[in-house]
Amino acid sequence: MTFIQRLWRYMIGIAIGTMLAFFFFGSRSCSQWLPNPQVRQFLGEPGLMGDERTRCFMQCGAVTMADLRVLLEEGDIQYGASDVRNEQGTGKFYRIEQDNRAAEFVVTDTTTLVRSLELPDVSDACDCP
Structure with a gap:
């Protein structure tokens, strides 16, 4: 051959x-x-809940659950600012940023809690802690 x-x-x-x-x-x-x-996918499956500050932003109309879902789906995951191994003892969380918005998504057994919501453009409009 x-x-x-x-x-x-x-x-x-x-x-x-x-x-x-x-x-x-x-x-x-x-x-x-x-x-x-x-x-x-891991963060979005169990459902999103907001902490006290996030609920305050939602009540004054600055943010909706759809906005949080868009941030989760389209934002950049900052692994350096996240605690994916629960080294701090506060639960695993992922920091996600998009443009000038940011939030930390804390993983629990049944839900995903949104904490440390940062919205600089609407922080003055709402009187949230």
Whole structure:
């Protein structure tokens, strides 16, 4: 068998393997297994609850639960400012920032608590602690 024949058979095998891979795995996305989508799904599944300051912002109309969900889905997770191993003893939390907004999402057994909500553009409009 000459080199050209071996190369031809090798290329046919690559083509068949590629077609089978697209057939079986074509609709899957590899980005869902990266850390950020996994953390977002982990935080969003149990449901969001707000702490006292977050509820105060919600009562004066500065923020809604939909805004918190958008921050969770579109914001950048700051792993350096987060405590993902519960080293402080206050529970695992993830700090998520987007533009000039930020919040810490604390993981509990049944829900995700939103604490340390930072909204500089509406902090003056509401008299929240």
